[in-house]
Amino acid sequence: xxxxxxxxxxxxPVMLHGADYNPEQWQRxxxxxEEDIRLMKLAKxxxxxxxxxxxxxxxxxxxVFTFEWLDSVLDRFAKNGIYAxxxxxxxxxxAWMSHKYPEALRVGANRVRNxxxxxxxxxxxxxxxxxxxxxxxxxxxxxxAFHPAVIGWHISNEFxxxxxxxxxxxAFRQWTKTKYGTLESLNHSWWTTFWSHTITDWSxxxxxxxHGETQVHAMNLDWKRFVTHQTADFIRHEIRPLKxxxxxxxxxxxxxEFFEGLDYWKLADVLDVLSWDSYxxxxxxxxxxxxxxxxxxxxxxxxxxxxxxxPWMLMESTPSLTNWQDVSKLKRPGMHALxxxxxxxxxxxxxxxxxxxxxxxxxxxxxxxxxxxxxxEHTRVFRDVQDVGDALEKLQEVVGTTVPAETAVIFDWExxxxxxxxxxxxxxxxKYEETVxxxxxxxxxxxxxxxxxxxxxxxxxxKLLIAPMLYMVRPGVGERIQQFVEKGGTFVATYWSGIVxxxxxxxxGGFPGPLRTTLGIWSEEIDGLHDHDRNGIIPVQDNELxxxxxxxxxxxxxxxxxxxxxxxxxxxxxxxxxxxxVTVNRLGKGKAYYIAARSTADFHKxxxxxxxxQADIRKAMHADLPSGVNAxxxxxxxxxxxxxxxxxxxxxxxxxxxxxYTNLLDGEAVQETVDLEPYGVKVFKRPSALN
Numbered sequence: 001x002x003x004x005x006x007x008x009x010x011x012x013p014v015m016l017h018g019a020d021y022n023p024e025q026w027q028r029x030x031x032x033x034e035e036d037i038r039l040m041k042l043a044k045x046x047x048x049x050x051x052x053x054x055x056x057x058x059x060x061x062x063x064v065f066t067f068e069w070l071d072s073v074l075d076r077f078a079k080n081g082i083y084a085x086x087x088x089x090x091x092x093x094x095a096w097m098s099h100k101y102p103e104a105l106r107v108g109a110n111r112v113r114n115x116x117x118x119x120x121x122x123x124x125x126x127x128x129x130x131x132x133x134x135x136x137x138x139x140x141x142x143x144x145a146f147h148p149a150v151i152g153w154h155i156s157n158e159f160x161x162x163x164x165x166x167x168x169x170x171a172f173r174q175w176t177k178t179k180y181g182t183l184e185s186l187n188h189s190w191w192t193t194f195w196s197h198t199i200t201d202w203s204x205x206x207x208x209x210x211h212g213e214t215q216v217h218a219m220n221l222d223w224k225r226f227v228t229h230q231t232a233d234f235i236r237h238e239i240r241p242l243k244x245x246x247x248x249x250x251x252x253x254x255x256x257e258f259f260e261g262l263d264y265w266k267l268a269d270v271l272d273v274l275s276w277d278s279y280x281x282x283x284x285x286x287x288x289x290x291x292x293x294x295x296x297x298x299x300x301x302x303x304x305x306x307x308x309x310x311p312w313m314l315m316e317s318t319p320s321l322t323n324w325q326d327v328s329k330l331k332r333p334g335m336h337a338l339x340x341x342x343x344x345x346x347x348x349x350x351x352x353x354x355x356x357x358x359x360x361x362x363x364x365x366x367x368x369x370x371x372x373x374x375x376x377e378h379t380r381v382f383r384d385v386q387d388v389g390d391a392l393e394k395l396q397e398v399v400g401t402t403v404p405a406e407t408a409v410i411f412d413w414e415x416x417x418x419x420x421x422x423x424x425x426x427x428x429x430x431k432y433e434e435t436v437x438x439x440x441x442x443x444x445x446x447x448x449x450x451x452x453x454x455x456x457x458x459x460x461x462x463k464l465l466i467a468p469m470l471y472m473v474r475p476g477v478g479e480r481i482q483q484f485v486e487k488g489g490t491f492v493a494t495y496w497s498g499i500v501x502x503x504x505x506x507x508x509g510g511f512p513g514p515l516r517t518t519l520g521i522w523s524e525e526i527d528g529l530h531d532h533d534r535n536g537i538i539p540v541q542d543n544e545l546x547x548x549x550x551x552x553x554x555x556x557x558x559x560x561x562x563x564x565x566x567x568x569x570x571x572x573x574x575x576x577x578x579x580x581x582v583t584v585n586r587l588g589k590g591k592a593y594y595i596a597a598r599s600t601a602d603f604h605k606x607x608x609x610x611x612x613x614q615a616d617i618r619k620a621m622h623a624d625l626p627s628g629v630n631a632x633x634x635x636x637x638x639x640x641x642x643x644x645x646x647x648x649x650x651x652x653x654x655x656x657x658x659x660x661y662t663n664l665l666d667g668e669a670v671q672e673t674v675d676l677e678p679y680g681v682k683v684f685k686r687p688s689a690l691n
Contacts, residue, residue, distance in 0.1 A: 002402070003402055003404065003636050003637035005311055005400045005401075007349065007400055008152065008250060008350070009083070011151055012046065012047070013396075013399060014396050015344070015350065015392035015393070016349065017043075017046055017047065017392050018049070018350075018352050018353070019045065019048060019049070019353040019355055019356035019370055020052060020352070021036075021355075021356045021357075022052070022054075022355065022356070023073045024054045026357075027069055032357070033073070033076075037080050039370075039371055039376075040082055042386070043370055043382065045370070046081070046083060047084065047085060047151070048083075048085070049085045049087055049315070050070070050073060050084045050086055051070065051087035051154075052087040053092045054087070055090070055092065055093060055136065058089060059136065061096055065139060074086075074150065077149040078149040082149065083149055083151045084149045085152045085153065086140065086144055086147075086152075087157070088140065088155055088238055090133050090137075090155075091120055092118075093122050095116055097132060101126075101129070101132075104122050105121060105123065106163040106164075107123070107164045108164060109164050111164060120159070120160060123165055123168060124231055125163065126163075133237065134241060137241045141242045141246070142245060152251065152252065153239070153242050153249055154252060154254070155239060155251055155253040156253055157253070157254060159253060162207075162223075162261070164207050164209070169205075171226075175229060176222065179222070183200070186199060189503040190216050194216070208220050217418070218503045220417075220421055221417055221418055221503075221504050224263075225414070228262050228263045228413075231262055232270050235267070235270050252273045252274065252275045253271060253275070254315040255276040255277070257276070257277070257278065257279070258299060262413075264303075265413060268307055273310070273311075273313060274304075274310075274312045275303075275313035276313075277316035277317070277354070278314060278316070278343065279316075279325070280293075280295070280296045281325055282329065282331055283329050283331075283335075284329065288627070288628050288648045289335075289628075289647040289648070289649075290445075290628045290647045291441075292647075293444075293630060293645070294437070298440050300343055300346035300348070301346055301347075301405075301451060302411060303347075304346060304347035309347070311347050311402065312348055314351050317339065317343070317353055318354060318367070319331075319336055319353050319381050319384060319385050324363075324364075333380075333679065334677060334679030334681075336381075336387075337384065337387050337388050337679075338645055338679045340388045341391060341643060341645070341683065342632070342643070344398065345633075346632060347402060347403050351388055353369070353370055353385070355367065355368075356369060357371040391665055391683075394664055395683065400636070401634040402635065404633065404689075404690060405449040405450050405451040405462070406617050407443055407449070407464040408452070408459070408462045408465050409453070409467075409468070410436075410466065410470060411433075412454040412470075413454065414502070415469075415470060415471055415472040418472045418504050419469060420432065422500075424526075425556060426556060430496075431555075435468045439466050439604060442604045447630060447631030447632065447633075448618075448619050449633060455467070455477045463615045464611060464612075465481070465484060465489060466492045467481075467493050467494075468493075470494075470498065471496055471499045471500060472499070472502065473507075473514050474502045475501070479514070484590070485588060485590035485591065486587055486589065486590060487588065487590065490591050491590070491593070492593045493512065493515055493594050495558035495596050495598065496556060497511075498511050498513035498514060499512070501513075511523040516563070519565060519585055519592050520562060520563050520564035520565030520583065520587075521560045521562055521565050522560060522561045522563055523558050523559070523560045523596075524561060525559040526556060526557070526559065527556070527558075529555050533554065535553050535574055536550045536552055536572035537551050537553055537582060537603070538550050539568060540567055540570065543569070544568065547568065547606055547610070550572060551606075553571075553598055553599050553603075556597060557574075557598075558596040558597065560583070564585055565594065566585070567580045567582070568583060568584055568593075571597070580596065581595075582595055583596075593611075620633035620642055621633070621642050621644065621656070625654065626653070626654065628646060628648030628650075629644065629676065635688050635690060637688055637690055638687070638688050639685055640685070640686050640688045641664070641684070642661065643681065643683050644682045644684070645676075645681045646676035646677070647679070648678065651677055651678060651680075654676065655672065655673050656672055659672065661684035661685065662685045663682065663683075663684055664684060664685055666682075
């Protein structure tokens with residue numbers, strides 16, 4: 001495993017700190033643009049994302065380009081030691097384009113073309129839109145690819161959505177032809193004999209529609225795959241002229257939190273570095289923000305894992321509040337630094353904000369920003385940003401390091417799509433995301449580094465592999481999991497796993513399909529419980545994990561038979577009382593566990609606590625962490641950088657079990673106990689535990 005990566009930009013080998021900057025909104029206020037430079041330096045910001053949504057300011061009418069204002073901004077940056085991630089403006093097309101070329105606008109699933117408005121309201125397949133994007137990006141590259149302030153490209157903004165126009169229908173048909181080759185293969189894979197939906201000509205292939213077809217699950221799945229394919233192809237189209245001008249400048253685009261519409265794993269090879277926009281609803285659960293913190297940490301770990309551990313970019317966050325959530329609550333004192341450094345702890349080499357300066361009008365005029373409408377530095381939020389800038393300057397050694405995870409949790413986009421469309425035992429909510437997070441949480445609470453991967457990732461580097469609700473098992477995955485266990489790995493699977501293949505066709509011969517031999521069980525039925533229903537599981541006496549007492553289970557209970565597996569716990573009630581509920585199967589040098597029912601947090605804590613001990617999984621810190629306190633670690637293989645974070649609004653004390661730490665943020669000597677303020681964070685350095 002690689003533990004040290006090059007910086008995002010070799011020209012700026014430090015932690016990047018900055019924001020989305022919209023100088024085109026302030027061209028009538030030149031004094032504001034001058035003041036921005038002073039304030040950026042004061043806030044210790046060294047990078048700005050510029051040009052997002054600025055198309056009409058760069059091309060106010062077709063073929064007329066006005067780059068002079070952008071020249072001025074970038075030249076001013078270069079003179080003041082500030083750098084730019086230069087955005088392509090394709091996230092929102094100008095009105096003149098929508099009116100002259102309406103075919104560039106999206107068509108909804110109802111087959112009605114949208115009007116001009118909003119953003120990302122354009123077709124990624126449209127030839128005219130691709131042509132206009134290519135012209136714009138070519139001119140940007142020609143003018144700025146070697147500008148001293150430009151250190152990378154920010155491609156568009158928050159890609160998402162689909163289009164159902166004729167161009168997209170034709171492209172979808174071609175995509176299915178390429179994938180299946182023949183109608184016979186397509187019809188078998190889509191199981192179209194159901195309801196007499198057999199396709200007899202390629203022209204009959206259409207995207208799902210609310211007034212048409214929605215019940216062919218494999219078709220729904222393929223449409224989602226196609227949307228990701230077409231989006232990735234459009235991103236490549238955007239990047240091509242930029243790389244032709246200067247292949248050394250990295251390209252990124254900002255992903256969104258657990259966004260369902262695109263399989264982000266398919267962007268791993270398209271982008272040089274990944275980034276995402278983090279907007280948690282801090283302080284929405286009383287005095288403790290630990291569950292929210294674990295939720296955010298899991299997304300951080302996904303983004304890092306997609307590029308195999310490579311550092312990523314926190315492209316957007318808010319230094320104060322949002323203006324679009326149900327409740328736009330202010331960050332409490334300390335939370336801004338804590339949430340920013342949490343991203344760094346999980347692999348980010350940047351902390352960036354939306355936005356630098358609050359807009360005067362339109363939908364985000366009240367969204368948080370570094371600079372308020374007051375226009376000066378004498379605000380609480382500005383001081384919070386300065387504090388983050390100070391901290392990042394002290395963490396330059398962390399740049400390029402990664403997270404040394406020995407545990408991986410599978411969170412797979414295609415599995416997610418298929419499981420939500422399955423029409424199975426819990427149609428009121430199958431809760432895939434919540435289930436994966438429930439299995440992630442015990443590791444976060446104990447400060448165990450985790451990669452969050454898809455099922456195609458390399459399993460061999462891990463000691464412990466967890467696959468909650470692996471409903472879909474793509475070809476070769478079951479075999480690779482079996483090899484992982486045989487070679488000494490520990491594998492955990494749950495109910496509703498091994499049900500369908502990559503085409504959403506049920507496995508014949510018994511569930512859990514390709515996982516059956518590895519797990520040593522046969523799943524005969526699964527019981528969907530009503531919200532008010534409860535069952536329980538009782539560990540067998542002297543079980544190998546030392547589990548005791550009784551645990552509640554709810555919502556889903558799998559009725560299984562052992563086929564070589566040992567029973568660790570059994571159901572306590574209903575007609576399947578006494579039947580296996582938790583099993584372990586020994587295979588080769590490793591073990592495979594099966595959790596047959598949706599379990600409560602106390603079971604996960606006890607169960608995974610034992611597996612962490614059994615598999616000798618390294619923790620970020622040798623300490624007993626009190627509730628609400630998390631420890632995370634990055635390493636270069638020689639030095640570890642440990643982040644100790646308090647996500648509760650009350651002071652906490654952590655007792656260390658060794659004394660090899662150096663304090664990086666405040667220079668204080670490290671004692672046997674560490675006191676954390678409410679929402680406090682400390683960062684330590686120590687010799688690497690990998691040595």
